[in-house]
Amino acid sequence: MERRSRLAEWLRRRPGAPGTARGGVAAADREALLLGAAAASFPVAPAAHPSGFGCSCDRVGCPTPGMHPVSFAWQTEATTDAAQITRWLLADPPANFITATGAGHDVLDVPAQAGRIALARLETEGSGTGPVAMYGDDRMLFFTASRGTPDDEDEWWPCELDCHPETLDEHPGLRWHCRGSYVLLPPSRLPDGSAVTWLRPADLPLPDPLPLLAVLTDACGQVPEVPEPEAAGGWPSR
Template identity: 35%
Template structure:
């Protein structure tokens, strides 16, 4: 069953109900061949939800790596992923970038504007997430970090001028339906489907994303 939830005046996000963290992790590994990593989780402490890391001021409660050596703990095996989340059903689902994909992160308002421009052109974006921090992450082919600065300069934008970040090796994306404390859950704006199995190159998205971020300044 799906329902729509308001995100901006211009867009609504279809939200799947009932998908567990375990199911989401296994699906990412099995269907998309993405490495997955169980992160921190939420614990009830004094009637409130706190991050398992123990920091009462955690900036991403229940939605960040639990160990410093987290890159080595990620797995691409659906069998291993199932076992890991069976051991810790509430663990967040983290997807390391720089392996099967990179991600381009922009503000929510810029992301929706860019999606509208891309889809008017008939482009097929890859998967896109929206987190409670009001940031959207567009999945693209790896190697985006080396390309994006030059692409932006070619469009007349010094890279530091835009609120646009590339997540590559050593970073990660928090996958749906992971929750950020009491702020809400990460959601798919564009789900992984057969239609977007082949990820776009950063060069295909940057003109629309740069325009949108420029408008959003």
């Protein structure tokens, strides 16, 4: 409860306040959130951030401003090393950060309305949710244990819900971020001025994805599917 109260306090801080980084979260608190995610074994890598009416990257007309990794080598650069994360923060204080999925953890990503239905059911049943984040006002991210990366590729379990950065538009409902994908971590900022924020902290035990998948699938079935506008700045496509 104390952890959630502190997060609410951080998010109420106004941009431009002394010691506050762009996006309204103090630099020390940004570092604490990212190092907390790394301590929970979420490998992180720097991402671009919204800048003016566009993106901090050098791509003219970037279609996903502030929502993609800085480097194309993000999968190998992603790390839980606190010293490296601190260096990245010092080099680019406003940077957003992603976590690479598919090794130590996956992410089940659903519309916010379905996420709220699922959370209410899980709380009623007394089931653990694991870490949960809000992606702006539109999506909810449920962090789970990973299916892993077996040595024998023939044993890899494919799933039609698998979602990679280049296929996100194909999954407007439930998305499963596993190997080869990523999600933005709190306190990343989105182009519409909203942010990625924790609803349940990163240090909670990761649940088995399959029982949670069943709950989220049922919840998504209770929500009318509304296509996401391409210009709305959904998930990254690069």
